[in-house]
Amino acid sequence: MYQTNNEGEEISAPEKFxxxxxxxxxxxxxxxxxxxxxxxxxxxMLNIPTLTLHNLMYKVAPKGILQPDTTDQERVWVARVVIDHWYRRTAEWPPRKRFKMLYDAFKMLKEKRIAEEIKKRFEADEPMTLEMFYTFDLGRMGPYVPPLVEVDNGVVEGEEEEAYAEEEEEEENAGAEEED
Structure with a gap:
């Protein structure tokens, strides 16, 4: 698209953001x-193949992101490379289809506030900026808890031995009472 300046010369219009x-x-x-x-x-959720996700993750986080000593910066970079990969992979898609996939992914991840903010920005054809995240609680990252840690009846790791010792004592006491 071309516009003309005061002198009649054609100049290109700035690209719409x-x-x-x-x-x-x-x-x-x-x-x-x-x-x-x-x-x-x-x-x-964005339908990126598992092996591709694995390769993307290990490029930016050599130890992976499921380790307790993984830094927040590595987790941020993994999210960035995943979104960047998806963005490049879907470059030929119509904008509505790309939006729908991104919106649905955040809804499935139970990130409804992000999904609604995406929807609002898409409908207004506004760029996504860091300002849209200012209202979110950035403290929710906190210490990382691996998903494989299971809590057994409110018992935390390290306290298991004490809890089982108490259960054994109760069983022994119950057995001793039955003998009397």
């Missing part, structure tokens, strides 16, 4: 990562 532009997606991916959204789960 839309929802799915590079800068918008970069800020969005950083904001999502900073909130602590699990990049691997997000990648699965």
């Amino acid at each position: 839309t929802f799915f532009c590079d800068m918008s997606m970069q800020e969005f991916s950083f904001g999502v990562g900073a909130l602590g959204v699990n990049g691997l789960c997000l990648g699965m």
